Amino acid sequence: MLLRYFYNDKLAQASYFVGCQATGEAIVLDPARDVEPYLCTAEEQGMRIVAATETHIHADFISGARELAERTGAALLLSDEGGADWQYRYLDGYRHVLLRDQATFYVGNLRFEVMYSPGHTPEHVSFLLTDTAGADRPMGIFTGDFVFVGDVGRPDLLEKAAAQAGTAETGARQMFRSLARFKQLPDYLQLWPGHGAGSACGKALGAVPSSTVGYEKLFNWALQYEDEASFVAALLDGQPEPPRYFAMMKRLNKLGPKVLCGKPHVQHRPIQELTRLLNSGARVVDTRPAEAFAAAHVPGTINIPYGNSFVNWAGWLIDYNDPFYLIAERHLVEQMAADLSQIGLDDLAGYFDPPPVDTWSDAGLPMQSYQMATPRQIAQQILGDEVYVVDVRNQTEWDEDRLSAADHIMLGYLEDHAATLPHDKPVVVHCRTGVRSAIGASLLQAKGIPGVINMVGGLRDWMADGLPVEQGL
Structure with a gap:
């Protein structure tokens, strides 16, 4: 068996490539939208990606499951739990299997068992993995946004981000029951979560990439409660503000994200267009460091410095319904566009070079500082x-x-x-x-x-x- 871990620092998001070395077949769990790393791994290992799955309809990034189905012909193995409101809407035309609690499927000799684990979302499932070539019991569990290292998935996103009143408490009570079932799992199981520290899908996620079921039973705060009411109150208290783009992610992942089939190309714009665009109300994001922006910038532009929090704040501050523009170093633009596409910000209409301030002045642009x-x-x-x-x-x-x-x-x-x-x-x-x-x-x-x-x-x-x-x- 081959297990590869992929982690996106900018989204604090984990995905997994799991392959059967005997048959050369592989599956990707909770894939990010940029599927190139999985395709490269498959090629390096001489494997075929035959399936893609996800633990739930994600709210914090665009899923790459549909992208993999388009690029590789992989079957989509997706949750059928949670009721009619939580069904995927884009599956016609793709090979797919809808999964319910205790269902099993195989990728080569690798056996996956579905464990329904609602709480974070109504449709959430986890996957117990057994390598049947050498064992008859599971070695680990992919928990998605159910159980993290040191935390559990927040149940209030649907209420706070998607305005579905009353779902936070319902989700918290579902989480309590799901955790009761989790506590019955063997302590030796490895635990592979969907997020790490910095994710807004919980409030106290650890920075360690994996754990064990036994360790989490001992030290995860959420697994110490025996009283449901106390647990619900503790889980709902102190959750961070969910980014505005979460509601959009949930919708796009349910209806089916646009297929990219490659990295986006971004058009270079002449600096003379900048004033016209700003006067028309366009959003122009200057990605330079804060110190450079404070010293001199074009009035009307906003500053989101390019770094690990860039994608998060872009999702907060850029309107998904309108095209937007960047001021950015040319060698960084393609990576910025790829990063933004991870949360569905695909309408990047162009970028401007950040030339010396005197060049901007020569172009007739007024300058401002703070x-x-x-x-x-x-x-x-x-x-x-x-x-x-x-x-x-x-x-x-x-x-x-x-x-x-x-x-x-x-x-x-x-x-x-x-x-x-x-x-x-x-x-x-x-x-x-x-x-x-x-x-x-x-x-x-x-x-x-x-x-x-x-x-x-x-x-x-x-x-x-x-x-x-x-x-x-």
Whole structure:
């Protein structure tokens, strides 16, 4: 048996290539939209991808199952649980098998048994894997978004991200019952989850890629509860804000994502078009580091620096219904486009080079900047109520500690509230370290807020400098 683990750091998402070396057949579990790594692995190992499966209809990335079916002819093995509202809608024309609890299927000598595990979503299933060439009992379980290392899947996404009222508590109660069944599994089983630390599909995911059922029984907080009501309250408490794009992902993965058949090509645009596009209301994202953007940028552009959080904040801040543009280094554009396509942001209509500022000026583009200040540099103004302070961290962070002078508007909702912010005093934006607040400063400036200041180093450096904070309840 061959088992290969693939991990996307930008989405904190894991997928698995499992092959039978005796027959040369392979399956991919929870594939990402970029299927090239799986195709390359199959070629390297002399294997054929004969099937693709997923543990549930994903909300945080575009599934690559349909892409694999198109590229390889793989059969789609997908959940038939959860009721009529949770059925896949694109399967006509593809070889497929719908799976229910305790169903089994084979890939060569590898036996997979379906374990219905609702809670995170109504249709969620897990897969117990047995290598029948040498064993008659399973060696591990692919848990998807059911059980993570140190956490379990959140049950509130349908209610918070997809506006399905009442589903959070129902999901939490389903999760309690699913975990009771999980506790009956043998301790020796390896556990292969669908996400790691940084995913918004839970609140306390570990950074370790795998675990065992026995270890999670001992140390996973969610497996320590015997009382259902207490478990439900604990599971629903403190979950992070779900990104806005989650509702779109759920819809696209259910109806069937567009097939790419290769990496997207992005058209280069002349800098002279930039003003016209901005005047028409187009979203233009400058991907340069925050320091470079703060020093000089074109008014109306926003800044999402290219890094591990780029995809997440792009999903929050780019409208799926409209084309958008990037300002980006040419050698990075194709990778950026590929990253964005992982969450279905396919309408990238072009990119602009980030030339020297004087070149922009020569092209007739007005330039703008905003101030960056450390906590020590801005503390007197904050404590003296000379500035308006907005904290763009998550709700759970705000609940722990905060500046007494600050108002809280989580970054993903900041644009919606820009009109309520004052224009008669400088606006200081802060987060924990200064990364999210840099994005926030660009959003406010693009909305016409004057005197924007990004507090670099954020609350972390504020506290390190011994400056006062207000503790949460």
